[in-house]
Amino acid sequence: MIQKTRALCGLSLLASLVLVSSALAQSTLPAAPQQSNAHPSQSSAPPAAQGSSSRAASASAPLVGAAKEIINELAQSQFEKVEAQYDGKMAAALPPGKLATGWNSLISQVGAFQSIEETRVDSAGEQTIVTVVCKFEKIVLDARVAFDPDAKLAGLAFRPHEEPVAPWVAPGYADPAAFTETPLTLVNGKYELPGTLTMPKGDGPFPAIVLVQGSGPHDQDETIGPNKPFKDLAWGLASRGVAVYRYTKRTAKYGTQVSDDPNRLTVDDEVIRDAQAAITFVSRQPKIDNSRVFLLGHSLGAYLAPRIARGDAQIDGLILLSAPSEPIEQLAIEQMRYIASLTGVPSQQAQQQIQIAEDSARQIESADLKPGDTVNFLNANSPASYWLDLRGYHPEAVAATLPIPILILQGERDYQVPMADFDAWKKALDAKKNATLEYFPNLNHMLFAGTGAPSPEEYHQPGHMDAAVIAAIVNWPPLAAGGVPEAPKKQAK
Secondary structure, eight states, X not given: OOTTOOOOSOSOSOOSOOOOOTTGXXXXXXXXXXXXXXXXXXOOSOOOOTTOHHHHHHHXXXXXXXXXXXXXXXXXXXXXXXXXXXXXXXXXXXXXXXXXXXXXXXXXXXXXXXXXXXXXXXXXXXXXXXXXXXXXSSOEEEEEXXXXXXXXXXXXXXXXXXXXXXXXXXXXXXXXXXXXXXXXXEEETTEEEOEEEEEESSSOOEEEEEEEOOSSSOOTTOXXXXXXXXXXXXXXXXXXXXXXXXXXXXXXXXXXXXXXXXXXXXXXXXXXXXXXXXXXXXXXXXXXXXXXXXXXXXXXXXXXXXXXXXXXXXXXXXEEESOOOSOHHHHHHHHHHHHHHTTSSXXXXXXXXXXXXXXXXXXXXXXXXXXXXXXXXXXXXXXXXXXXXXXXXXXXXXXXXXXXXXXXXXXXXXXXXXXXXXXXXXXXXTTOTTEEEEEETTBOTTSOBXXXXXXXXXXXXXXXXXXXXXXXXXXXXXXXXTTOOOOOOOOOO
């Protein structure tokens, strides 16, 4: 990955602390990018809450000082002092010595630590996140230091430095006069997830789509840099008569507290139960046609969508964007190899990271893996339960057994989920008469348009989900059967 880029959707959650070197920040799986997702976000350091910096900063001056001191202690190799500040989950995830190994790996790539340039403060759920901008010999990195309510160290991640991003601007195909947006919290047991219902104006009833993100701690817009692909979808579809519900992912609000038993964590906790709860929630909203409620998944969300639908008869159809078909650990390694190849001959460090990931994949796929084991993949510890739960899962095979219609859209410039995966879906669904598959030669993993060899740098250039994708969804017969109106004509600015 190019130095300025942020991790793309990697393995999602999986550890309280991730010490990410410049090379490790590249090893992302496919999913939608956010602070991270490709199937991918691999870093489980908590994301920042939008608009909270100034309020948090005034209330958290002691934590700013503590974060700066932690960086200085790392620079002076005083690792025991840092380890003494861990909360319980950090202590369990990072045994003595691992912090030193991670730090030494980092500085071997970016050079010696030189200075702290600036700090800022955000919040994520009950955690306070202090971002410490650190100048190293070869690069500037953002150290994100997370503190729990007791001021214990709850997370630590180093990422390539990013300047403040430009504000999101609505795509030309959206007509804000054609719809309204209402904040609606998704309540699923003890979990409360902020969400938004984007509703076309009129009497309805309207078809509805529930959006499910890729892996990683995504907000409801699936934000990455200046881009908000799920907000593009919501505004574009609602402008053409389709209601859309999107919600913050459980991992974004609750971090590692997404399961009653983290040692038994599965994608049921991370994704599936909340998606099913959202379908039920939306089906009961006024002006919604509950005979036409669809689920749209992107990347990891698309990978899991057949399993979500297999357990929920309320889902009337699936829309899969950038859908992986192969095991996510193998997809991650393919992505690492591609990113390493962008510079020509992969560096020795990149080759070493790929080798480590391959070793971890062998552990994941080993017959000896058993409940209670821990897997370190992409520098994040995860319980074996996560991988055992996905073992033998073939989403395209499950999709072929579903009676509901399926729409699959793929970008040919997607290096995170390559066309080989699209071909696997096509082969599996060849006999399924209500399956529609379409690919777009110039679109990437986020279904943004581009040219040339794709790279992670694209995700940090302002853009929008392509209008052709909005049109393909709106014109899909199962969705349009009730008379979805054409897009309002709007003068381009």
